[in-house]
Amino acid sequence: MESMSVLERLSELLPALPPGLIEAWGQLVLFAVPVCLYLAAVVLPFVVLYGLIRAHFGRRSLLERCSRQQARFANFLNWLFLVCFVGLGLSKVVPYETFPPLYQAGLYLSAGLLVGGTIIWTVVVAAWKPLRGWPVLHGFLAFLTGSSLACLPIIGLILGRVALQGTELPQENDLQTLIDLLLPSASDPFWLYFGLIHFLEVASAGALGLFWLLVRRKIDDFGRDYYVFAANWCGEWAAWGGWFSLIMAGVLCFMLQTQDLLTLENQGALLFVAALFAALLIPSVIWTVIARSATPMRHKIGMIFSLLLLIVAIANSGVLVLL
Template sequence: MTPLITDPLQPVFVIAGAAFCVCLMATICSPALTLFSQILASAQKKVFYDKFARQLATMATTLGVLCFTTMAAGILHTALEEPALFEGPLRLPLMAALGTLTLAFALQVIYSLTWNSLKKNKALHRLFGLFAGLSMFTAVFLSLGLKRTVLAAGLSIPSSAPALDTFLAVYSIPAQSVFWPLLAQALLAGTGAAGALGLCYLLLRREADNYGRDYYNFSTAYCARCALIPSLLQTIPAALLLWMSQPVLSPFALENPFVLLWAAGIAIPLLACAGWMIVAVSAAPLRHKPAMITAPVLLVAGYAVQMFAALRVYALI
């Protein structure tokens, strides 16, 4: 039987990768939560939603600076080591993904920094948030589609193929592909991660911002629900991914350690969900700080286990 770990450094790299992905996807999915909260603020005439949206936007921008700086360094290193990648047949999909991600982050920064200056023009401000969110989601689609093509077995794209034809070939994805549940899980998990890190950010900024106990009781319970619902929903595409991997998970049974490992990875984030549920229904949510703080750790652990199982099963590590 294939051993679970072939290199002692594999788990370390996977955990680091999972932590980075949680932060990156939280950044990418935050505009959806902030925009939704702004809409609720207007619909329910409750200023607390708007205050929360602003704090979450600030957190996303700060995280974005860290994530995109790291990515830029990685891309620069790749460009220097493998310049052919940026000149080959996949250059258009690659540039499209990078360009869309750059545009999305620029819009996110504008959205965050114009909160006061566009206070009297909320429609324009929310438009920045809407386009930031749509650009973020488009960047995820383009990036995962490119990743699927690069990792596809037996892939052969002629270097002389027209750029547009290559682009269309990369993103002509069959309906039965594992790409679709992977995309759904990434977006739902990212939205949950935004809520999870948002809770920690509220605790971190509580003394500095000092919006009052009523606000923090409201915002922590609301943010816990923002983390809970998408994190529960992401288990559906996660389980579907495991089911669709039957051809390479042989035997597809509990005797297979990779099946158990993958299933455990799906289950671990549910422990974080239990903590958020307690926070969401509590009359004094601030008393449950340990649940708020440990939740992101559980998310990273769960997604790291899923990533490790998937990478080992598909022989990518």
Template sequence: MRMEDIAALVAPDVLLPALGLAGLLLPGLIAMGAVFVAVLTAATYGKSSRVFADKLAKQISEFGMLVLGVWLLLVSARWGLWIGEIWPVSEKLRQFYHLFFDIPGHVAMLAVLTSIVTARAWRRHKKGSSVHFVLGGISCLAWMAALMFFVVGWLELVRAEGLAPKMDPLVLPDLLQNPKAWLVWAQGLFLAMALAGGGGLLFLVARRNKEDYGRDYYAWAARTLATRALSSGVIQVLWGVAAFAALSLSWAEMVLQDQSPRLPTALAALSDSSALAAMLMFLFVSLLAWLSLVPLIKSQNPMRLKGLMLGHVVIVFLSLTALVMTFHSLF
């Protein structure tokens, strides 16, 4: 990797569009991840932490609804500025917006509605019950399906090199057989949970005065969210590396090689990838995000570390920007 490659990443014509796209993706991923974090929190903690877990699940569900509203507002505003010819969008983003009016968008709307119902159920009944788990499970399934449809739709747009036709439900089983789609989907799923866990820390700070559940609860909740953000963050990076390798290598040519060693060939191809600099930046910034969570997990009073919470969210946003650059370079 050369210094020219690093300088190219921070060029205004590359950095600013990546920051804008990351800004649109961030609230959407947080809203999706909040549903999973809420369900997993309520389901995985035993009797000793049941009361705390139910309160945290309720708060994270409300956090997801708040961010979901912001995301829908941002997407609608950006679409309106484009339609009104006030702020044009790139060709790739224009193609991606069509997915909101196709099967991915329809399933996403279903996921939004199920998330609203789940959050209202937590608001009415603050103790976990089978109703919460059923509604939360349905919402999680809807979000997983929406994410997968957006991923396969995006890959089809890339393959078509133009405006792809509307999705045919009969063709979807064939599209789902693409292993690259599953790699990107898995990373997106754990990335959403990592973002929701990190962003939820700031929501705890904002809600502490209005919902005073006690110092012990907020200390436990902050450590729990930080742990969720760390574990999900590590897993999503591993999936990201796998997706980077899958999208960078020509697997068909490697399989057809006779006796030549494949590992050196793969390493050479990865080192020559146009997305290598962005990927290394993503890995470095992700490491910083993990390190910022360690003091929160170990602290007996993590709510005092508000600056570290804010710093973590900023670092995670930068890592998402680097990830956007990586996929942009791959395609």
């Protein structure tokens, strides 16, 4: 008798789930890893901008050093995604040439924003010291980079919603029809999901910022005081993002249930929703502890465990669309 995979056993235990959902969840978890990395890359320029602004009001050296360290991390992530994006385009693994014109336009716009944001941020990191004498320009470039990168998940969410609904795309260049197609009504759960993704961006930036501190601890020997400050700061960002993501997920599930789009009487759906809340609640508690700790770098296991749970939470957020 052939041995059964874990996913197959789980599928048997949860027969009420839609066919193939467990397998789809497994794929979503793997996909959630690069998503988490990109969500962090979106917010890190804004984290740096906030640090630069606060540096003018106190603890200038620590804030500037932390901002610069996180800026280098963001630059690494930007180039990583740019190389992957170019690789996918050249290999034609994704048959983008067969996409409808609307999706092709979104893809090309995303590529342009990613290239532009990466180049600008590379200039920011390379010219960090000269830009210190131009704080307004420094902050503007950080804001411009973050805004450029933030457009990619927005484009993905809007076009993904259209694709999932199977809406027929307009054949004529009717601007009003296109706007009505792309922008849902104010009562649509899409806007809550939109908010959830953005708070997950903040949580991802803080969580991966903590992970980056662990990676760079022995390479960038800035002293104990710096790493206490930096870990508290990243933990604070992660905690705020985690708690607001938890609230937004609760409101979203409530709206989906009231609109009969989510049935919690289904044990399988209830399991995924409960796992989503647990995967947001536990890391939020850990990040809050780290943010208030006098020795935050001792919470290494907590930093890694909370990051893994955040990846699960991102995957389960995707499951909400499939249920």
